[in-house]
Amino acid sequence: MDASRKYDCKGVVVIPMLLLLMLSGEVHAICVKVKPGLCPGSASCMCTLFLHCATTSSQLERNSSNGFPPPRYENDDGTCAGQCRHVIRSGCTNEAFCYQELGECPQWTPAPIIPPPTSTPSPVRPSFVGMVRIPNIEEGNVWIDQFEASVQMLLAKDESNTSTWALHPFNIPLDALDANGTRYRAVSPLSINSSYIADHVMPQAYISQEQASNACLAANKRLCTLAEYMAACSSNGSMLFPYGEQHIPGACNEGHPNPIITVYGDNATFNFTEMNNPILDTLPDTLVPSGTYLQCTNNVTNTFDMSGNLDEWVADRTSEGHGIFKGGYFVDATINGPGCTYMTVAHAPTYHDYSLGFRCCFGS
Numbered sequence: 478m479d480a481s482r483k484y485d486c487k488g489v490v491v492i493p494m495l496l497l498l499m500l501s502g503e504v505h506a507i508c509v510k511v512k513p514g515l516c517p518g519s520a521s522c523m524c525t526l527f528l529h530c531a532t533t534s535s536q537l538e539r540n541s542s543n544g545f546p547p548p549r550y551e552n553d554d555g556t557c558a559g560q561c562r563h564v565i566r567s568g569c570t571n572e573a574f575c576y577q578e579l580g581e582c583p584q585w586t587p588a589p590i591i592p593p594p595t596s597t598p599s600p601v602r603p604s605f606v607g608m609v610r611i612p613n614i615e616e617g618n619v620w621i622d623q624f625e626a627s628v629q630m631l632l633a634k635d636e637s638n639t640s641t642w643a644l645h646p647f648n649i650p651l652d653a654l655d656a657n658g659t660r661y662r663a664v665s666p667l668s669i670n671s672s673y674i675a676d677h678v679m680p681q682a683y684i685s686q687e688q689a690s691n692a693c694l695a696a697n698k699r700l701c702t703l704a705e706y707m708a709a710c711s712s713n714g715s716m717l718f719p720y721g722e723q724h725i726p727g728a729c730n731e732g733h734p735n736p737i738i739t740v741y742g743d744n745a746t747f748n749f750t751e752m753n754n755p756i757l758d759t760l761p762d763t764l765v766p767s768g769t770y771l772q773c774t775n776n777v778t779n780t781f782d783m784s785g786n787l788d789e790w791v792a793d794r795t796s797e798g799h800g801i802f803k804g805g806y807f808v809d810a811t812i813n814g815p816g817c818t819y820m821t822v823a824h825a826p827t828y829h830d831y832s833l834g835f836r837c838c839f840g841s
Contacts, residue, residue, distance in 0.1 A: 605698070607665030608839060609779045611709045621701055621709045622836035623780050624666050624767035625680035625787055628692055631660040647679035648755040650829055651688045662695035663837050666767060680767045680834045682758050686790040686800035686826040689835035698837035700792040705838050706803050710783040710817035712775060718816035719775040719783045729773035729785035731810035733762040736831070752830035763807050784817065785810045787834030800826040802833060
């Protein structure tokens with residue numbers, strides 16, 4: 478081992494902060510097969526402030542993407558031997574890398590992003606309620622939803638072919654609609670009621686990238702591209718946060734306790750069932766109607782909640798086929814990048830959980 482590294486926790490090696498500051502800012506590292514009993518005498522890993530432990534690359538992605546508690550390490554029989562206290566964040570500017578006793582950990586780097594196909598030119602201005610033009614965007618005339626989208630489902634058609642639509646429950650996944658062939662579409666809360674905040678019209682959560690794309694297309698819109706989302710959030714790169722260059726605590730819906738821990742406590746496993754429990758987004762300090770946090774507004778584009786409240790799917794995918802979502806949510810809007818730069822690429826396009834929403838774009 479390099480003499481510039483130090484040993485801690487019975488064989489786990491951590492790069493000192495001075496050396497860390499000399500490293501590139503876009504490197505990810507994980508510790509595989511971390512040995513049990515790293516921190517004797519304590520159930521929580523408190524060996525060093527900057528220690529990170531994980532067992533697989535997907536576990537690293539899951540924890541760094543969604544603000545979950547740090548992963549546990551296990552005994553040989555599979556029982557929990559403890560839990561690391563601090564998780565390395567994407568970007569690696571403030572945290573050290575963790576190494577195994579027998580060699581360096583494998584590195585994980587984001588896959589290249591593949592933009593969606595260029596859309597067909599569209600009319601100059603959409604007729605939809607609640608859309609605003611993204612100013613000075615290089616792609617051309619593009620409009621974006623001011624608010625995170627809700628979803629309506631088709632209930633029936635009468636003899637005159639008139640459709641009856643109803644608001645889909647915001648805290649229920651759309652899988653049942655897909656299974657039985659029920660049509661659904663994206664809808665702006667403004668088209669439901671102009672005073673939607675007072676009437677508690679919630680944005681749709683628990684939605685996958687594929688479902689979000691289908692919902693936008695059914696509304697004659699499309700899912701926004703990564704470039705469009707960034708342009709609307711950051712005013713074409715002039716601001717780091719939707720409201721300005723400096724972070725303002727409490728301006729957006731972020732930094733609240735994780736409802737998984739609230740509901741399941743120390744027994745939380747963060748499996749698919751737990752992550753899609755409908756009760757999660759109904760708890761206090763979780764999801765709110767888009768626009769509730771008035772300070773979380775981009776005064777240039779007049780969009781709301783592009784940081785916090787819900788992570789939002791965009792149309793792009795990585796070369797590995799993973800979907801991409803932006804913005805952060807009510808638990809975390811910083812760990813994968815501050816403000817408008819927040820981006821997660823760890824999940825399949827069919828993945829959904831309580832933290833995921835969307836908004837639509839129009840034009841080209």
